[in-house]
Amino acid sequence: MATKRIRLIEIAHARSGDKGDAGNIGVIARDERFYPILLQELTLDSVKKHFEGICFGKVERFELPNLGALNFILHNTLGGGGTVSLKNDAQGKTLSSAMLRMEIEIDESLLDS
Amino acid sequence: MNKTIRIASGQGFWGDLVDAPYHQVTRGPIDYLMMDFLAEVTMSIMQKQKLRNPELGYARDLPGQMGRILPHIIDRNIKVITNGGGVNPFACRDAIFREAKRQGITGLKIGVVDGDDILDRIEELLAAGIELRNMESGEPISTVRERIVSANVYFGAFPIVEALRQGAQIVITGRTTDTGLTLAPMIHEFGWASDDWDNMAAGTVAGHILECGGQSSGGNYLGDWKSVPDLAHIGFPIAEASPDGTFVITKHENTGGLVSVPTVKEQLLYEIGDPQEYITPDCVADFTSIRLHPDGENRVRVTDVKGRPDTPFYKVSAAYQDGYSAFGSLTYAWPDALEKARVADQILRTRLSDLGLEFDEILTEFVGHDSCFGPLASVPEEINEVVLRIGVRGKNKDHITRFGQELAPLILTGPPSVTGFAGGRPKPSEVIAYWPALIPKTAVTPHVVVEEN
Numbered sequence: 001m002a003t004k005r006i007r008l009i010e011i012a013h014a015r016s017g018d019k020g021d022a023g024n025i026g027v028i029a030r031d032e033r034f035y036p037i038l039l040q041e042l043t044l045d046s047v048k049k050h051f052e053g054i055c056f057g058k059v060e061r062f063e064l065p066n067l068g069a070l071n072f073i074l075h076n077t078l079g080g081g082g083t084v085s086l087k088n089d090a091q092g093k094t095l096s097s098a099m100l101r102m103e104i105e106i107d108e109s110l111l112d113s
Numbered sequence: 114m115n116k117t118i119r120i121a122s123g124q125g126f127w128g129d130l131v132d133a134p135y136h137q138v139t140r141g142p143i144d145y146l147m148m149d150f151l152a153e154v155t156m157s158i159m160q161k162q163k164l165r166n167p168e169l170g171y172a173r174d175l176p177g178q179m180g181r182i183l184p185h186i187i188d189r190n191i192k193v194i195t196n197g198g199g200v201n202p203f204a205c206r207d208a209i210f211r212e213a214k215r216q217g218i219t220g221l222k223i224g225v226v227d228g229d230d231i232l233d234r235i236e237e238l239l240a241a242g243i244e245l246r247n248m249e250s251g252e253p254i255s256t257v258r259e260r261i262v263s264a265n266v267y268f269g270a271f272p273i274v275e276a277l278r279q280g281a282q283i284v285i286t287g288r289t290t291d292t293g294l295t296l297a298p299m300i301h302e303f304g305w306a307s308d309d310w311d312n313m314a315a316g317t318v319a320g321h322i323l324e325c326g327g328q329s330s331g332g333n334y335l336g337d338w339k340s341v342p343d344l345a346h347i348g349f350p351i352a353e354a355s356p357d358g359t360f361v362i363t364k365h366e367n368t369g370g371l372v373s374v375p376t377v378k379e380q381l382l383y384e385i386g387d388p389q390e391y392i393t394p395d396c397v398a399d400f401t402s403i404r405l406h407p408d409g410e411n412r413v414r415v416t417d418v419k420g421r422p423d424t425p426f427y428k429v430s431a432a433y434q435d436g437y438s439a440f441g442s443l444t445y446a447w448p449d450a451l452e453k454a455r456v457a458d459q460i461l462r463t464r465l466s467d468l469g470l471e472f473d474e475i476l477t478e479f480v481g482h483d484s485c486f487g488p489l490a491s492v493p494e495e496i497n498e499v500v501l502r503i504g505v506r507g508k509n510k511d512h513i514t515r516f517g518q519e520l521a522p523l524i525l526t527g528p529p530s531v532t533g534f535a536g537g538r539p540k541p542s543e544v545i546a547y548w549p550a551l552i553p554k555t556a557v558t559p560h561v562v563v564e565e566n
Contacts, residue, residue: 054488071382
């Protein structure tokens with residue numbers, strides 16, 4: 001089975017926002033056949049590692065199979081949250097893009113079908 | 114009963130497109146217009162405005178926006194529901210009555226929902242053993258008691274339903290949940306019972322899709338943003354609701370933007386926590402039950418929403434004064450733009466340290482390089498320009514002011530090819546921190562008044 005290294009953005013899109021000092025990132029499969037890949041590749045460990053130096057708290061993951069989507073909560077991520085944070089992106093609006101830069105391995109045949 | 118009602122979103126936050134309500138009212142058929150003005154700390158800003166002027170403390174765009182649509186909503190019997198009343202919904206109502214009078218309109222019924230403002234009741238609540246503990250830190254609110262600037266309870270849909278039942282054409286509320294603004298007309302029109310949990314959840318989900326305005330109709334859409342047509346004339350979303358709890362998300366014809374399954378999915382996932390536990394004063398909605406179906410051009414059908422009983426608590430949104438902050442920026446150009454900005458940052462930090470200034474935090478970001486992605490940012494070989502952005506936060510206002518005096522001197526006493534210092538010295542601004550808490554529903558009572566001019 002030939003695999004290919006891609007960025008997550010090729011098979012998913014996302015939206016992010018803030019919940020206090022935590023960021024939420026909803027990751028949505030671009031096609032239902034990609035949802036199992038999200039389940040497999042976007043683990044608590046891989047997401048925590050991807051956001052090293054950005055997320056300083058725990059990561060939570062919730063599944064929404066009905067939407068082909070996962071929701072992540074990244075605690076202690078926004079420099080104190082909305083009005084306290086000094087960050088340019090105090091509300092975590094671009095965490096979605098940051099997530100979609102993640103590189104994953106994917107079965108090449110899945111991309112063609 | 115097969116009737117459907119069309120509920121239009123007219124505002125996603127205080128500062129949204131000013132003309133959106135007018136366009137929703139005039140570009141096609143609607144029955145209700147909902148306008149959400151309140152973010153987490155908006156109430157504290159309004160509370161400060163009210164302190165300076167007892168006639169203020171509400172969304173000041175609102176009377177003008179209402180004045181413009183009044184003749185249309187009266188002509189077509191469109192009802193308007195908004196939480197733009199902020200911390201002074203009666204003053205907001207009176208401003209709208211003045212608009213009506215100016216236009217010679219009489220017999221206008223406006224409902225006001227208040228009782229959400231508990232700023233003056235905190236001592237009484239503390240004495241009654243209600244500690245209003247911070248939902249994140251667990252600390253009781255007494256630790257910041259002297260610095261609290263606002264405290265409001267999030268009410269749900271039912272006080273609005275009561276105002277509609279009493280014949281209000283416009284309902285102005287204080288801190289009502291964004292979702293309640295959309296759920297209320299469905300309860301009112303369809304006669305849903307308050308323990309009809311699946312329908313409470315359906316209206317809540319519709320509210321979540323509408324509450325951020327254009328963000329469900331193609332705005333901020335990451336899926337395929339280049340495919341979204343004519344964002345300049347974006348049509349805000351509309352929910353076409355049916356008595357059975359299903360609804361269609363759409364927008365007016367001949368408007369820009371895009372309503373599709375992916376645009377709606379993105380909004381459904383916006384700022385949620387556990388999708389099975391979307392908690393509102395009206396119900397607990399289960400977002401893992403929602404089914405989306407394409408239903409023609411710019412139409413998405415939403416079905417199968419499941420809900421569970423509400424909790425015994427309201428959420429409280431309080432805010433307290435927490436020191437000061439200031440921001441400044443300088444732009445560095447090629448060659449070595451990033452390196453120059455880094456050196457400038459070090460020089461500034463050395464000077465601040467030499468001065469003995471104390472801050473809770475100093476944050477440096479390089480806009481154009483890493484302000485969004487931090488350590489994930491890739492390092493390009495050559496960069497044309499970068500903005501050095503420095504923020505400081507601390508308890509001592511004088512120290513924050515002094516920081517503002519140290520930034521501009523970098524232009525003549527730091528690395529070269531620097532510009533972009535047009536705004537003057539950074540000034541300290543108050544930091545208002547958010548305090549989320551819970552309060553037993555029995556401790557507060559919404560208050561509904563409907564009056565005619």
